[in-house]
Amino acid sequence: MEKDYEVKKEGSVLTVTLGNKLVAINAPALTDELAAYKDQDIEKVVFDATNLIILSSSGIRTIMYCKQKLGASPEIVFVNCKKMVLDVLDLVGLRPFITFKER
Amino acid sequence: MKSAIKILSVDDEAPMELLMKQYFRHQIRNGEYEFFFAHNGMEALEIMKDTPDIEIVLLDINMPEMDGLTLLALLNEMHNPALRVIMVSAYGDMANIRQAMNNGAFDFAIKPVDMDDLDATIKKAIAQINYVHETQKEHSQLESLKKDLMTARNIQQYILPQVDSAFPEDSDKLDIYASMEAAKDIGGDFYDFFRIDDDHIAFVIGDVCGKGITAALFMAVSRTIIRSKGMQCSTAGACMTESNHLLAAYSVDCMFVTVFCAIYNTKTGLVTYCNAGHNPPHLLRSDGTVEELPRSKNVLVGIFDGVAFEEDTLQLASGDALVMFTDGVTEALSPELEEFGTERLRTILAGQAGKSSRQVIETVRTAIKDFAGDAEQSDDITMLVIKRK
Numbered sequence: 001m002e003k004d005y006e007v008k009k010e011g012s013v014l015t016v017t018l019g020n021k022l023v024a025i026n027a028p029a030l031t032d033e034l035a036a037y038k039d040q041d042i043e044k045v046v047f048d049a050t051n052l053i054i055l056s057s058s059g060i061r062t063i064m065y066c067k068q069k070l071g072a073s074p075e076i077v078f079v080n081c082k083k084m085v086l087d088v089l090d091l092v093g094l095r096p097f098i099t100f101k102e103r
Numbered sequence: 104m105k106s107a108i109k110i111l112s113v114d115d116e117a118p119m120e121l122l123m124k125q126y127f128r129h130q131i132r133n134g135e136y137e138f139f140f141a142h143n144g145m146e147a148l149e150i151m152k153d154t155p156d157i158e159i160v161l162l163d164i165n166m167p168e169m170d171g172l173t174l175l176a177l178l179n180e181m182h183n184p185a186l187r188v189i190m191v192s193a194y195g196d197m198a199n200i201r202q203a204m205n206n207g208a209f210d211f212a213i214k215p216v217d218m219d220d221l222d223a224t225i226k227k228a229i230a231q232i233n234y235v236h237e238t239q240k241e242h243s244q245l246e247s248l249k250k251d252l253m254t255a256r257n258i259q260q261y262i263l264p265q266v267d268s269a270f271p272e273d274s275d276k277l278d279i280y281a282s283m284e285a286a287k288d289i290g291g292d293f294y295d296f297f298r299i300d301d302d303h304i305a306f307v308i309g310d311v312c313g314k315g316i317t318a319a320l321f322m323a324v325s326r327t328i329i330r331s332k333g334m335q336c337s338t339a340g341a342c343m344t345e346s347n348h349l350l351a352a353y354s355v356d357c358m359f360v361t362v363f364c365a366i367y368n369t370k371t372g373l374v375t376y377c378n379a380g381h382n383p384p385h386l387l388r389s390d391g392t393v394e395e396l397p398r399s400k401n402v403l404v405g406i407f408d409g410v411a412f413e414e415d416t417l418q419l420a421s422g423d424a425l426v427m428f429t430d431g432v433t434e435a436l437s438p439e440l441e442e443f444g445t446e447r448l449r450t451i452l453a454g455q456a457g458k459s460s461r462q463v464i465e466t467v468r469t470a471i472k473d474f475a476g477d478a479e480q481s482d483d484i485t486m487l488v489i490k491r492k
Contacts, residue, residue, distance in 0.1 A: 061358070
């Protein structure tokens, strides 16, 4: 699958701009890319979810990877999260662990 | 050490043998090539029979007793995918050479033979033979992996409890049935049920993130830990809290599992349950009413250690059934990529009042199959139904 996300690091903040889905066919590749930032004292990971409409369990695993493996439990931020994605995060009980912002 | 490539030269002209031995003397001395010589087709067949690992045949066309084209046809019947036949004949014999090439010869050399050119052709043949061997090796590894996967699939099915022999002593109070259909050879979904004491039975449904071998291994660990903790803990919430603590320690690369775990009182019909990030089960009342249980208040299992899991209760009256399932049910796709969906499931369940747990599951499975048509199953499909009699 063609790469449909972009990862940028500015200081201790990692910004991940997502495509319209984060699922089994693209999430492992994103996780591999994020692994490069493992020892770089990341304090915040911002997921720009403006275009995201499908989030599967593989995608959730990628988000959890950021929380668990990058830095010392960095803050996870979701920007412009659509209701259907919010529903998934809510269903699996991850809402309290994520900050949601509109832009 | 790599064994010598065995080459059979079939030619009725005696000088050819001398020529080969002379030109390839270094390769013969170094053990790279081993030559065999035959002077007609019949002799060649005998040698091939005694030395079946000959992989290159240099074959003259015009020979007494059996010509090269006839021998080529017989060699083809041996079905050795690595065997490469190089035709050797006079320039004027182009029609026969053409026929040989059409019949599967690898290449040809023109007499008088340019030995440098023949050397290059043999090297080209060896490269192809090595490729065939490599492919055969990979194929056999793949076959072995497929066998391992089938064994893993059988083990996975075996560790799921047998639905037909579940709790015969409570058959007047309880009707339980379950099914799991993996999207791949092995899956990450599971169900489980086991007795805690005379009056209490635990049942569990879970969905591990991802699919394939990793998910299957984590599924086996999850199922074992939850069962073991379920036997020890007094409540569903405590069982999930303890299981989460252990699974967080075993979770490699952020694997997790969503779980619905419940303890059912066979005397009163009271269900105490803990939903840990799993999709809400449906309650099918005896009058056909379908209620979706409240959404999970808990986080999924295996990621955050030290989290306390909350529980809830519900009451099953006689004839009520609790229908638990994984998202492979509601997210099954049609060929047009439409989801099966919760509404469709609710409508089907509404028509299942009074039916056995098995009938409920089989009806839903059939509906999913009809809905999905030729579409590939993208996720494991698992259901567990417990009905109070």
